[in-house]
Amino acid sequence: xxxxxxxxxxxxxxSMDPTSLLLIIYMQLVIPSKFxxxxxxxxxxxxxxxxxxxxxxxDLVAPASSIISYLADDANGFGIPTPKAPSNPQDTAWLVHAxxxxxxxxxxxxxxxxxxxxxxxxxxxxxxxxxxxxxYAPHRLRESYRSRLESAGLWSLPGVEQEKKAFxxxxxxxxxxxxxxxxxxxxxxxxxxxKARTALDIYTRLLGARTFFSGDQPSLLDAIxxxxxxxxxxxxxxxxLLQDLVNTSYPSLVAHANRLSDQTLSVNIPTxxxxxxxxxxxxxxxxDSGVESDVWETRLRVAFIGLMLGGVLTYMSAAxxxxxxx
Amino acid sequence: MQVPGPLKTLFSYFPxxxxxxxNAKRNSTLEGPxxxxxxxxxxxxADAVLSSDVECLKWQAYLALRGLSGIRVxxxxxxxxxxxxxxxxLHVPFDASATYSWSADxxxxxxxxxxxxxxxxxxxxxxxxxxxxxxAHSALDDAWEGYKDEAAxxxxxxWVSLLEGNVHAALLLSQPAESFLESLLAPPSPPSTSLESxxxxxxxxxxxxxxxxxxxxxxxxxxxxxxxxxxxxxRISSATRISVFQKYPxxxxxxxxxxxxxxxxxxxxxxxxxxxxTFAYLHCILQSSEAVRKEVxxxxxxxxxxxxxxxxxxxxxxxx
Numbered sequence: 001x002x003x004x005x006x007x008x009x010x011x012x013x014x015s016m017d018p019t020s021l022l023l024i025i026y027m028q029l030v031i032p033s034k035f036x037x038x039x040x041x042x043x044x045x046x047x048x049x050x051x052x053x054x055x056x057x058x059d060l061v062a063p064a065s066s067i068i069s070y071l072a073d074d075a076n077g078f079g080i081p082t083p084k085a086p087s088n089p090q091d092t093a094w095l096v097h098a099x100x101x102x103x104x105x106x107x108x109x110x111x112x113x114x115x116x117x118x119x120x121x122x123x124x125x126x127x128x129x130x131x132x133x134x135x136y137a138p139h140r141l142r143e144s145y146r147s148r149l150e151s152a153g154l155w156s157l158p159g160v161e162q163e164k165k166a167f168x169x170x171x172x173x174x175x176x177x178x179x180x181x182x183x184x185x186x187x188x189x190x191x192x193x194x195k196a197r198t199a200l201d202i203y204t205r206l207l208g209a210r211t212f213f214s215g216d217q218p219s220l221l222d223a224i225x226x227x228x229x230x231x232x233x234x235x236x237x238x239x240x241l242l243q244d245l246v247n248t249s250y251p252s253l254v255a256h257a258n259r260l261s262d263q264t265l266s267v268n269i270p271t272x273x274x275x276x277x278x279x280x281x282x283x284x285x286x287x288d289s290g291v292e293s294d295v296w297e298t299r300l301r302v303a304f305i306g307l308m309l310g311g312v313l314t315y316m317s318a319a320x321x322x323x324x325x326x
Numbered sequence: 327m328q329v330p331g332p333l334k335t336l337f338s339y340f341p342x343x344x345x346x347x348x349n350a351k352r353n354s355t356l357e358g359p360x361x362x363x364x365x366x367x368x369x370x371x372a373d374a375v376l377s378s379d380v381e382c383l384k385w386q387a388y389l390a391l392r393g394l395s396g397i398r399v400x401x402x403x404x405x406x407x408x409x410x411x412x413x414x415x416l417h418v419p420f421d422a423s424a425t426y427s428w429s430a431d432x433x434x435x436x437x438x439x440x441x442x443x444x445x446x447x448x449x450x451x452x453x454x455x456x457x458x459x460x461x462a463h464s465a466l467d468d469a470w471e472g473y474k475d476e477a478a479x480x481x482x483x484x485w486v487s488l489l490e491g492n493v494h495a496a497l498l499l500s501q502p503a504e505s506f507l508e509s510l511l512a513p514p515s516p517p518s519t520s521l522e523s524x525x526x527x528x529x530x531x532x533x534x535x536x537x538x539x540x541x542x543x544x545x546x547x548x549x550x551x552x553x554x555x556x557x558x559x560x561r562i563s564s565a566t567r568i569s570v571f572q573k574y575p576x577x578x579x580x581x582x583x584x585x586x587x588x589x590x591x592x593x594x595x596x597x598x599x600x601x602x603x604t605f606a607y608l609h610c611i612l613q614s615s616e617a618v619r620k621e622v623x624x625x626x627x628x629x630x631x632x633x634x635x636x637x638x639x640x641x642x643x644x645x646x
Contacts, residue, residue, distance in 0.1 A: 041536075042536060043534075044536055047563060048565040050527045061565075063569050065569050065573055089580035089581070089583035090484060093487070093584075099526050101487065132538070140535050141535060147520065147523045147528065148528055152523075205480060
């Protein structure tokens with residue numbers, strides 16, 4: 001039985017991460033009910049260092065594109081009747097565009113807006129981690145998305161509510177600074193909304209009046225777009241910047257996402273929580289074997305430990321001969 | 327209060343000479359618009375005009391394909407001397423009549439003597455405005471920005487993300503890892519797109535998410551070779567590398583199928599920014615290692631297209 005390790009379930013959706021959710025939807029379309037979900041917060045077990053990954057007996061496969069080609073490979077015995085590979089060349093481009101642009105919007109809502117991070121995402125995930133990791137792992141997770149959001153210009157947008165709290169308690173409000181700052185913040189939020197609008201308009205036009213993006217059978221592009229729209233519209237965001245935009249202005253995309261969710265996610269997928277047995281092992285970095293640079297790394301590691309032990313033994317054996325100066 | 331006598335005699339041993347200010351106008355006359363770009367490492371011959379960096383080359387291609395010519399190229403400016411530390415920059419004669427968005431505040435300043443404000447330096451995003459002002463024609467004036475129709479314009483966005491995602495990641499990963507000595511001696515690299523901003527989901531920190539060791543301490547002490555394509559604190563595992571090189575041939579195949587035998591991408595009548603970007607990536611791929619090059623050399627139409635566009639782009643530049 002294939003096990004798909006994903007980030008935990010929240011807000012009525014089987015996972016809170018867009019890549020995990022899109023894989024769940026895709027696998028439900030391709031091999032319905034033939035896999036189990038494992039809710040995990042330990043990405044270090046994965047071969048690529050990130051969730052989601054699958055485990056099929058001895059095979060561990062990650063990241064998402066490798067998983068999709070693993071499933072499509074007949075040698076693994078899944079017997080998928082229709083290959084969901086893109087037939088038009090532009091479909092390849094659309095898949096990448098959807099994952100990167102819509103993914104940026106979802107990550108901005110979940111991880112960048114301070115109100116959402118403090119009140120929604122962080123509390124949802126922090127208690128899933130065991131005790132010492134609770135204090136630093138969520139922050140590391142957020143930092144890992146920072147580079148991508150910064151290059152898209154979607155990072156560290158102050159939410160309106162959070163700024164109000166800071167000003168009222170700590171400092172006397174500077175009357176001259178405030179109106180201009182507030183104007184700049186509102187302007188930045190408008191810019192994010194414009195960016196979202198351009199991306200979502202493209203998908204509305206691409207979908208048109210059809211049921212799915214490529215005819216009447218859902219494909220990988222449908223899974224990607226639906227997963228991101230579900231994560232933009234369903235969670236109860238304290239700062240609903242893009243949620244309102246999606247729910248009010250893009251009914252066709254929301255309807256498409258709901259249609260796909262009813263088809264795939266309404267069925268109960270067997271789920272279990274990942275066990276925390278090798279808890280101490282997670283405190284130290286995993287060794288990734290098999291690449292040329294790591295042979296050199298293992299050699300250095302062995303040499304270092306060898307020299308260290310050798311030095312300790314030499315010192316201990318020489319200790320009786322060292323005269324303490326009196 | 328006067329300087330006391332002994333101090334005055336002490337100071338007389340160290341006289342102060344004042345020299346008149348140098349007038350920079352006479353020294354360097356700008357003969358025409360000049361682009362500051364990063365040099366190709368392999369090809370140092372005197373007539374190399376095309377940069378080997380994707381970012382610089384895409385702007386060179388943009389200028390050439392929009393119909394400008396006679397632009398000079400300088401490779402001797404280091405990235406640290408550019409605006410925001412990023413090349414390319416365009417050095418143009420100052421045109422007081424044109425209204426650019428960034429010079430609105432500067433118009434009120436009167437020029438002081440020694441500062442030479444007869445030229446200005448534009449960073450990459452402003453190049454588009456300059457070209458629009460020079461040609462008196464903006465891409466936004468065309469129907470669908472120069473593409474065939476609205477669907478083609480939307481599709482162009484998808485192709486841009488394919489190029490800047492899959493193809494760029496493969497290009498970055500295929501660059502040879504620089505040795506420890508080189509990474510110590512090299513100047514700080516400019517902020518360019520690194521793998522962490524391209525890969526979905528982003529690569530984990532080098533010590534993993536859950537370990538107690540913080541990740542930044544690993545960047546300095548890695549004698550087994552730092553790849554310069556990440557900021558050093560993330561771990562690109564072999565599984566990620568394999569998947570990047572699996573997606574790359576599909577991307578090139580799709581690019582080649584979409585081009586077919588058209589003159590410009592997506593069947594446009596005139597060259598578009600997508601053509602400039604594609605040319606930049608194809609040219610850099612053809613100059614990099616065999617692993618990524620062989621995918622493109624297999625597609626005859628891409629090679630032929632690149633050759634044709636290369637001739638057009640080269641013709642627009644000359645070496646300063």
